[in-house]
Amino acid sequence: MSEDIERQAIKLAALAHPARLKIVRQLANENACCVKHLVVTTDLAQSTVSQHLKTLLKADLVFFRTEKQSSWYELNREGFSQLSKELDHMFNDCCKGCDS
Amino acid sequence: MSEDIERQAIKLAALAHPARLKIVRQLANENACCVKHLVVTTDLAQSTVSQHLKTLLKADLVFFRTEKQSSWYELNREGFSQLSKELDHMFNDCCKGCDS
DNA sequence: ATCGTATATCGTCGATATACGATGAAAGGC
DNA sequence: GCCTTTCATCGTATATCGACGATATACGAT
Numbered sequence: 124m125s126e127d128i129e130r131q132a133i134k135l136a137a138l139a140h141p142a143r144l145k146i147v148r149q150l151a152n153e154n155a156c157c158v159k160h161l162v163v164t165t166d167l168a169q170s171t172v173s174q175h176l177k178t179l180l181k182a183d184l185v186f187f188r189t190e191k192q193s194s195w196y197e198l199n200r201e202g203f204s205q206l207s208k209e210l211d212h213m214f215n216d217c218c219k220g221c222d223s
Numbered sequence: 224m225s226e227d228i229e230r231q232a233i234k235l236a237a238l239a240h241p242a243r244l245k246i247v248r249q250l251a252n253e254n255a256c257c258v259k260h261l262v263v264t265t266d267l268a269q270s271t272v273s274q275h276l277k278t279l280l281k282a283d284l285v286f287f288r289t290e291k292q293s294s295w296y297e298l299n300r301e302g303f304s305q306l307s308k309e310l311d312h313m314f315n316d317c318c319k320g321c322d323s
Numbered sequence: 324a325t326c327g328t329a330t331a332t333c334g335t336c337g338a339t340a341t342a343c344g345a346t347g348a349a350a351g352g353c
Numbered sequence: 354g355c356c357t358t359t360c361a362t363c364g365t366a367t368a369t370c371g372a373c374g375a376t377a378t379a380c381g382a383t
Contacts, residue, residue: 128241128244128245128248129241131244132238132239132240132241132244133239135235135236135238135239136235136236136239136240138232138235138239139232139233139235139236139238139239140232140236140340140341141228141229141232142341144228144231144232144235144313145228147313147314148228148313151313151314151315157359157360158359158360158361159358159359159360167342167343168342168343168344169359169360169361170342170343170344170345170360170361170362170363171341171342171343173360173361173362174340174341174342174361174362175341177361177362178340189349189360191350191351191359192349192350192351192357192358192359192360193358193359193360194359194360194361198314200314200315203310203313203314204311204314206310207307207310207311210238210303210306210307210310211304211307213244213247213248213251213303214247214251214298214300214303214304215251215300240370240371242371257329257330258329258330258331259328259329259330267372267373268372268373268374269329269330269331270330270331270332270333270372270373270374270375271371271372271373272330273330273331273332274331274332274371274372275371276331277331277332289330289379291329291380291381292328292329292330292379292380292381293328293329293330294329294330294331
């Protein structure tokens with residue numbers, strides 16, 4: 124399906140940047156991080172980090188909640204495992220019998 | 224390692240485009256395709272398809288050989304499975320005990 | 324040598340991505 | 354009330370992407 128491809132491309136694009144990969148690794152290690160912490164570890168401006176987080180959020184790769192003054196971001200592990208499975212499927216036994 | 228992140232980002236970026244995902248699916252189905260065939264199935268200009276194939280090639284996601292006047296492109300299945308494993312690792316048990 | 328076919332590369336241009344600083348909103352402490 | 358901290362968003366400058374047509378290259382056929 125064509126929408127699948129679009130959605131996959133959006134997820135992959137969201138991951139296809141060193142800064143966002145670093146953020147994801149950080150989140151994988153710490154379960155949840157607030158923005159300030161990610162600003163320190165990525166060594167980028169706070170506005171830039173917020174922008175990257177928005178990209179990850181739009182791709183359904185992270186969750187987000189506010190607590191006091193802070194925003195906490197957390198990995199969406201299901202989103203990742205779905206993507207990983209789709210990648211496997213795509214090159215292993217893709218489209219045996221499907222149309223597109 | 225930082226180079227790992229760069230390399231992963233390049234691979235992910237190479238996949239992060241609907242046209243290139245379609246090409247990859249086509250290659251997954253047919254084992255090998257020449258450019259002309261991909262031009263027909265993607266409905267893009269030949270120069271555009273060549274450009275996309277170059278992107279996939281630089282990311283080590285496809286192999287390439289010439290035969291007579293044609294270029295044949297083929298999936299690098301190892302490249303894909305490596306990427307899929309790295310993705311799994313990244314969000315499952317990334318960096319238990321490593322430095323970066 | 325010339326022609327036709329298949330492909331790669333170049334040049335261009337609009338669209339999108341990436342970075343930053345500035346500004347403002349929300350919440351807590353004084 | 355006012356100040357600080359934390360974060361999101363806006364505006365802007367720049368870089369990269371993605372599409373195309375035009376051109377170059379390679380090679381088999383005539």
